[in-house]
Amino acid sequence: MTSDENHQWRLARRPIGNIQDGDLVWDQESIPSPNDGEVLVRTIYLSLDPTNRIWMSDMDQYMPPVKIGEVMRGGAMGEVLETKHPGYKVGDIVTGLLGWQTYSTVHGDNIRMSIPHQKGTPLPAWMSVLGLTGVTAYFGMLDICEPRRGETLVVTGAAGAVGSIAGQIGKIKGLRVVGISGTDAKCLWLKEKCGFDATINYRSADVSAALRTSCPDGIDCVFENVGGSVFDEILSQINLRARVALCGLIGQYNATEAVPGPYRFANVLMKRARIEGFIVSDFAKRWGEAIKELSTWLADGKLTYKVDIVDGLQNAPTAVKKLFDGSNDGKLLVRVAAEP
């Protein structure tokens, strides 16, 4: 790989089921030059997210699907190398939808400045707890779950980038927090480092019985990341006027047939519960509010986070699969270039 070319992953075909070799193709072109209003950015960290699988598909979604032949869409952080936008100078660290590529030109209005006011915070923090996944947890918990001290919260995908922060916000707000995750090691981390009150390994436990034991007063808030049979069990144990923040359904992003359920839907009626889907971009105008409070909690030692960094853009299509077999251990990032 030479540094005077822009290396890219392009979508070659829509995956069927799990992402396969050949769904994305490795390509290169010359490094682009910015037009008026644009900046040239060298990518440092690429964020790999479950929604990459949604964007690769042509299912009904919240953004247009990536077109066949296009550079794969992806959130990323990079360094400004050249600028034709008054809001940025060379050397600024910015984040935005820079794509699965080593260099990009992007309009200055479509990116945001990362960091600076807090020197000493590692760059990966701005791609995790202080980035999109942290902000997702923040608004999902506070605006959708509307937590009240003393209530019980259940988080699925609890050890992940979003789930682990959502659960810790639950603790900050005085809730009993129960996390559901897929390995004993992740469950241990949630209890010992993130302060969760109880955890359930959905692969080995009787989830229905474990929920009854862990949530003796029933479930008031749900931060849902997965869907499927575990979500059904949760719905069967909700309290009157429970709130469900429907953040994600990762258990079905690779589905090749229509997904049935939830089967316990009637309980939403019986318990006058509210299930509300949300996308973090709905809260774009309030991003600063979330970052301010998350930064304070982080500085005060109230938030713990983990990042799982894979080296090399060429490894992105293999690495993204970790999200779907649970082998990622924290916010999944690709280090595309060394930090400046």
Ligand SMILES: NC(=O)c1ccc[n+]([C@@H]2O[C@H](COP(=O)([O-])OP(=O)(O)OC[C@H]3O[C@@H](n4cnc5c(N)ncnc54)[C@H](OP(=O)(O)O)[C@@H]3O)[C@@H](O)[C@H]2O)c1
């Ligand atoms: N609404 C929004 O704006 C928004 C923004 C960001 C993310 N999200 C959603 O939030 C969820 C978590 O995303 P993330 O970025 O934080 O990823 P993550 O949780 O760090 O990684 C994905 C995790 O999902 C779990 N998982 C994968 N397939 C599963 C399955 N079939 N059944 C049960 N668990 C499964 C695995 O953990 P285990 O080891 O525990 O199985 C895996 O480690 C996703 O659903 C994503 O789409 C939504």
